[in-house]
Amino acid sequence: MLLQLLANGLCAGALYAIVALGFGLIYRTTGVFHFAHGAVYTVAAYLLYLFGATMGVPTIGAVVIALIGAAVAGVLSEVVVYRPIARRISSPLATLIGSFGIYLFTVNAIALIFGNETKVLRPGVDITFSFGPIVLTRFQLLAFLAFVAVFVGFLLFKRTQLGRLLLAFADNPMLVEVLGWNTSTIRIGVFAAGSILAGIAASLSALDVGMDPYVGMSALLMSAVAVIVGGVKVFEGAIVGGILLGIVQSLVVWRLSARWMDVFTFIILVLFLLLRPEGLLGKAVRLEEAR
């Protein structure tokens, strides 16, 4: 029983970890608290629905379209909103307010077009696989495999020239610019990559349990919490935080009920902000080093 719960938590956490990695990537490198990451997530889910369910595009093709759509949505928010704000004002809170705007606009546009009710892509019960005492559905397995692929891909990417450039950009964008790199191109790349990660998780979750226009909000909140819990300064923090959240939630569902899941998640957030704001993997830094 406990093993099964841990496995469920791990698979739920795998999806959180993927979205959170995207969110953390954007937050750490560009400094934008990308609230509209939730909107990007919703856009991907609904593109999958639009092409997969209503136009009859094969699932793989629809997923690819959803990922491209997510990347476009992420890049648009950078180009249309964040860049003009950054040009005029310096406070990150102004960017955050702009991000609220993108989120509200997108989600209400989707609700207007597709309606508020839940859409499902897959009727009935999913195929299951047994591993000894643990039973997993096909999509739980897929979520876990996607997570492993993303994680390995990310570790490899970090070792490439581009990966190191990104780390450098996160630490000091100005210096990277001095070295002759175009920082706005880097930012666009970061938004595209982060949004594709959100799209992957959104597609998997949409294929499994369906969607409503507000799925993005909880995905965003989970990933923001995961990033804080794991540690903002370290990209891997998002992954650790996401998995941990998934497992904790699965235990809460077991001991209490699913209704208290959100409350517990945010109690964890508040405890971390209070006691260990640098996160599990982070190191405490002096004020002048923090950004």
Next chain:
Amino acid sequence: MNYLFHILVMIGIYVILTQSLNLVMGYTGLLSVCHAAFYGIGAYASTLLMTGWGVNFFVALPVAVIVSVLLSFVVSIPSLRLKGDYFVLATLGFQAIIFGIMYNWVSFTRGPYGIPGIPIPTLFGFAFDSPASYTLLSLGLAALVVTFIYLITSSQFGRVLRAIREDEIATQALGRNTVLFKTTAFALGAGIAAIAGSLYAGYVRYIDPTSFTVAESLFLVTILAIGGSGNIQGPVVGTIILVLLPEVLRFLRIPDTIAPNIRMMLYALALILVVIYRPRGIAGEYGFE
């Protein structure tokens, strides 16, 4: 005529809400996204007192304010030491926790079923049961709140808050306990929001948790961003525009099923445009610059 009174009552309630958020966001420069939680705490506290113990509205209201102020310390004491985005996230967390409690603790708040049959406020035998009298109550309280905010923000206290907003470390260097000032501003904001909550509960006479969501908190931030914050007129201008806009849409005969979405899209668009082109809002003094 009753329709006009209804709009005026809502403007009164929202002026109280936005002015109290103004104290936190506009004067002190703290972006808080849990203001709807305090609005809800006020509504639930006074409702539970009125329906459970038969307490008079005008006794329940100050008690609700005190409850809200006390709960504000739960957020402010840990999170006011945090900076920027972290503070926003902590308030978002508090908002989600309070909503979760209102929604899930069914034996205490009746959860999603809401609480019906809230009594009409009465004062010395006079019942505020007509639209005109409730308008008077709502706008009267709003005027009191505006006066109070005006007085404290033009005092030395208000100047310290503005100093914290512009440069917290410099203010500390000048010997001010900035955390104490921020905590006080946050507590006052929370307490005043509870007045709006009680007023709302006594007006609609049925409350449920859906009036006090994250979306509502974001809506309040939107009003301040569009109208402007950091002075007295900004929030009033923002409130009047954003409360009247849905009524304008109603005259354009947009079907009720899609009207809320269209409205939110317009708000969001205005929010984005304001942040890019006019960070101080229509009539404000401060815009996170």
